[in-house]
Amino acid sequence: MKVRCINNNGMPFGLTLNKEYELLDSKHGYKIKDDFNIIRTCPKSWFSIVKEKESDNMEKTFKEVIQDKVVGHVWKQISKSSMVDRIEIKEYGPRIYLRENRKSIGFRDTIFKLIKQPVTFEEVLNSEKRCKVEHELLHEQFEYQPLDNLMYYLSYSYYENDFKQILKEGKWYLED
Known part of the structure; x- marks a missing residue:
């Protein structure tokens, strides 16, 4: 715990x-x-x-992936028991599609892992969700937290140029 x-x-x-x-x-x-x-x-x-939550490293079966249908999630196959190795969940108008990279699909005991997609810093600013950032200048890996806490820590811990570089070039993620 x-x-x-x-x-x-x-x-x-x-x-x-x-x-x-x-x-x-x-x-x-x-x-x-x-x-x-x-x-x-x-x-x-x-x-x-800290409540147990879905992590960035979560793994699900194909059945669980299609039950959740979270738009924007991309799943990569980690077990080699089907013809599909990647599933992307897309929204087209009122419909949600599962897009895959092959025509023939067969699933049996197939496990997929979530590939977390980065968002822009502007999306983080416009969101009320907790966020995290990854950048080569960072000394540690952050957990999801409110943006104001993260900004305070970064501005306190890094020189101005490094702080700006992290904001501009960092890979930003929002908690689901």
Whole structure:
């Protein structure tokens, strides 16, 4: 189970606000490994429990993919038991189509993995969804979080030129 730090009580180092930590024990407070891999027992009020959610690495059967039909998702086959190796869900007017790369389709115990598609920074700005960014300048990989939290962290942690470069060239993702 994971917990997210929502209050580090002014602790100058060791816990990062909005960062998720693996919960080791919850008998007397929450026992976690902090940013320096030191095991700490902290008050439960400093954390919120992270709900299990669909991850970017989710895997589904073909039946589950077509039941959900989330427009914009692209699924890549990871097991080699069918003729199709990629499915893209597209919307054309009032209809939703499954587009694949071959004419003959056969599915039996086929597993597909979600390929998360990046969006533009403008789409992130116009969305109310949580977001994350990937860029070669980033020291860590971010989880989905509110845009204002991410902007605060990036502007505080990176020089202005690097900050601008991350905004312009980063790969931005929105949480489903």
